[in-house]
Amino acid sequence: MNNSTIGAAVSMSSLQQRLDIIADNIANVNTNGYKSKEGSFEDVLTRVQQQSDDYALTGRSMPLGFNMGFGVRVPTISNNWEEGTLKETGSPTDLALQGNGLFGVQVNGATAYTRQGNFHFTPDTTNPENMVLVDNTGNPVLNTDRTPITVPVGMSVAIDETGQVLMKRNENDPAVVAGSIMIVEPSSRASLQAVDGNFYVLADGVTEQQAFVQRAAGEASAVGVRSGWLEQSNVDLSKEMTEMMQIQRTYQLAARALTSSDQMQGLANNLRG
Incomplete structure (x- = not known):
């Protein structure tokens, strides 16, 4: 040859x-x-x-x-990693991230990360009195303690700019925090590996301490959450x-x-x- x-x-x-x-x-x-x-x-x-x-x-x-x-x-x-344009949907569980951030979701028992924020509540199979927040393919959205976010059935839900899930049963009731959505800030994009389903996982040999910005308790995040909006493809x-x-x-x-x-x-x- x-x-x-x-x-x-x-x-x-x-x-x-x-x-x-x-x-x-x-x-x-x-x-x-x-x-x-x-x-x-x-x-x-x-x-x-x-x-x-x-x-x-x-x-x-x-x-x-x-x-x-x-x-x-x-x-x-x-x-x-350039941010895509935002599209307003009006749904309180549709979330868009502004800044260098990723949502944490549970995929096949492991933690994965994504920018895709079209979430919704669905009945909790383990407890019929609760609803669980999931993504568009049914994967649970994780709380900051790495557990699925759940709220009782019949609650009205809103999500603020920090990712806190607020709930109340009646309009005049005070809002109660049901949890905070897990949002991470990658310190290096090279530490993440793209996988099927529009998800990212840690690259081989990389720990979360190496991959993500470590903030002290109470320290403000550089990532903002917009409820009722979705980030489009770039x-x-x-x-x-x-x-x-x-x-x-x-x-x-x-x-x-x-x-x-x-x-x-x-x-x-x-x-x-």
Whole structure:
């Protein structure tokens, strides 16, 4: 297999991976709180191919040898954490975060984090007298003590700008705090890993103390909560479509290079035969 075949094949694989990222972004253009993914290209390997001394002619200013590459790859996939626009819904359990924050939810018995705040109350299967706050797929929203947030059936509920869940049975009753929604502030985005369902989990080997800002008791958070609003996806559809067309054309060019390389190898084999 010659260098042109290797370079074209490696490049096509990386370009297909980049197309998959774009397709994922476009599919989530209407997913609340979704952060678009980005991939960057880099050379797989570049080396200098030395030339014979016969090319060292009088008057030559360039050194002998030329750079030879072996295609490109996508080394890392990162998220664009720019905040999406807010859309008003009027529902008191629809929440949007302003600032560097994530909600804590319970997914398959473990803690996961998300910006998607379209929550609602549903009957508590363990206690029919209570309602539990869940996300759009039924995962319990966690309290600051890492337990699901519950309120008695028939209560009116509101959520303030700090994430406190306030409840009262009658309009003239004083509001009672039912709990505080778990909101964390990542200190480094590299400490989080995106998983299915628009969730994030801690990267391998990272502890919560390393991943999140540790605030003292009573210290104000830099994250605000807006009740009755939802954060929209930050995917720029026009940008994604433009990039998709560029990547597709590059992929076609790499495919032609691979075909040409295969044809040249076939001609060389026929000449040798």
